[in-house]
Amino acid sequence: MSDLKLVLHVSEADRWHAALGNLVNLTALDDVPDVRVVANGSAVYVLQGEHDQLSHMAKAAAKGVVFQVCQNSLKAHDIPEKALPEWAATVPNGVLALAEAQQGGFAYIKP
Numbered sequence: 001m002s003d004l005k006l007v008l009h010v011s012e013a014d015r016w017h018a019a020l021g022n023l024v025n026l027t028a029l030d031d032v033p034d035v036r037v038v039a040n041g042s043a044v045y046v047l048q049g050e051h052d053q054l055s056h057m058a059k060a061a062a063k064g065v066v067f068q069v070c071q072n073s074l075k076a077h078d079i080p081e082k083a084l085p086e087w088a089a090t091v092p093n094g095v096l097a098l099a100e101a102q103q104g105g106f107a108y109i110k111p
Helices: 013-027 041-047 052-062 071-076 094-103
Strands: 005-010 034-039 066-070 088-091 107-109
Touching (some): 005 013, 013 041, 041 071, 066 071, 071 088, 088 094
Parallel strands (some): 005 107, 034 066, 066 088
């Protein structure tokens, strides 16, 4: 695995398409970087139900991409944590998760 670490920040539901394109390209590399996705804001709406975007996210998760979902955003949008797929972890605060990732050497990417 590459020494490169990336955190993708998805805060709007309509930005998942771009983020998923990035994830497909990153996970196809010979030397896959450490990739984390932090979702907050309206992006959390997309992390429930059954649809194509979720299946693409599940494939990325199976390749080692870590998905972190902001509990504050879930609460603000009345989405129960149990509605999330099993590969999605919650974090208390998405902004803090982004700051912690950057402090840990992750490059910030906003698709």
